[in-house]
Amino acid sequence: QQKVQQSPESLSVPEGGMASFNCTSSDRNFQYFWWYRQHSGEGPKALMSIFSDGDKKEGRFTAHLNKASLHVSLHIRDSQPSDSALYFCAASDFGEVIFGKGTHLHVLP
Amino acid sequence: EAGVTQSPRYAVLQEGQAVSFWCDPISGHDTLYWYQQPRDQGPQLLVYFRDEAVIDNSQLPSDRFSAVRPKGTNSTLKIQSAKQGDTATYLCASSFGGHSNERLFFGHGTKLSVL
Numbered sequence: 001q002q003k004v005q006q007s008p009e010s011l012s013v014p015e016g017g018m019a020s021f022n023c024t025s026s027d028r029n030f031q032y033f034w035w036y037r038q039h040s041g042e043g044p045k046a047l048m049s050i051f052s053d054g055d056k057k058e059g060r061f062t063a064h065l066n067k068a069s070l071h072v073s074l075h076i077r078d079s080q081p082s083d084s085a086l087y088f089c090a091a092s093d094f095g096e097v098i099f100g101k102g103t104h105l106h107v108l109p
Numbered sequence: 110e111a112g113v114t115q116s117p118r119y120a121v122l123q124e125g126q127a128v129s130f131w132c133d134p135i136s137g138h139d140t141l142y143w144y145q146q147p148r149d150q151g152p153q154l155l156v157y158f159r160d161e162a163v164i165d166n167s168q169l170p171s172d173r174f175s176a177v178r179p180k181g182t183n184s185t186l187k188i189q190s191a192k193q194g195d196t197a198t199y200l201c202a203s204s205f206g207g208h209s210n211e212r213l214f215f216g217h218g219t220k221l222s223v224l
Contacts, residue, residue, distance in 0.1 A: 006151075032210040043113070043200055043215030044152065051210065088151055092210045095140065096165060099151040 003027045004091050006100035014108050019079050021103045023089030025070040030091035030098060033065060033072045038086045038102075047074075047087075079107045111135065115201050115216035122191045122223050130186045130219045134203030142213065143176055143186050144200040152200055158184065191223045 006023045013019045025031060032051050036044035050056045050063040050072060062075045076083055084107045089100045114133040122128055134141050140159050144152035155174065156166040160181035169176065173192075178184040188195055198220045202213040 004151075034210075034212060036213075041217070043202070043217050044213075045215070046212035049210070049212065086149075090213075094210060095157065095159070096154070097142065097213060098154060099144075101151040102149075104149070 002101070003030055003098050004089055004100040006089050006103055008103060009101070010104040010106070012106040012108055013079050015079060015081060017079050017107075019076040019083070019105055019107070021074045021087055021089070021105075023072045023074075023091075023100055025072075025091040027091075027093075028070065029093045030096075031067060031070060032092045032094075033063075034090045034092070034097075035061075035063060035074045036088040036090055036099075037083075038088065040085075044086075044088055044099075076105075079105075081107045081109050083107050113201055113203055113214050113216035115199075115219055117219055118217065120219060120221045122221070124192055124223055125190050128188050128191060128221065130199050130201075132184045132186070132201030132216060134182070134184070134201070135205075135214055138203035138205045138214070139181070140204045140206075141178055141184050142200075142202040142204075143184070144202065146198045146200055146218070148197070155186070188221075191221075193223050196221060196223050 035047040038044040050065045065072045086102045142157040143155045146152045156176045158178040173189045176186045198218040200218045202215045204211045
């Protein structure tokens, strides 16, 4: 079983809209989360981390973590065409870092 | 600050050939990771090091894959006898503070095609 599960696989939103991604860890040892973004032909780049229950906001990006259920979400408001990319949730256990399969985001002009 | 450097950018092999990938992490980063990323999928951890020590290589196909980081800086990942199923992008990443949950910095990756 994949330790980090993401949904949806693909998402299309209009420019200026809200994009939302979901992620769940099935291993309670992996409870520290990062979100990464990968544009075509590049390596993934970290967007933001969330380690505590509740919301964390950085600019247009908001992450939410529920530690009891090990569920984390990422929301992008005012989506731009440059946000079109592959988004990964990563869960870590003090060294080992496991990635989900990713969500393809398409922002339509 | 220089990022993570990987070479080569691309490699095309016939089945059975060998190939090596090289990674130069960010200076001062003690932890180095190798991931395999099949097309349109998430990175899958192969092996990671803290300084020169292998911390976890349980996902490395040990009969054909090997990885070293002899001085705790640069690292080499080698595939001894490539198979078509090895076609993927191989990503190297580094971080500082292997006992924390710091972000990973990735290189551009090496895109491998095995024909």
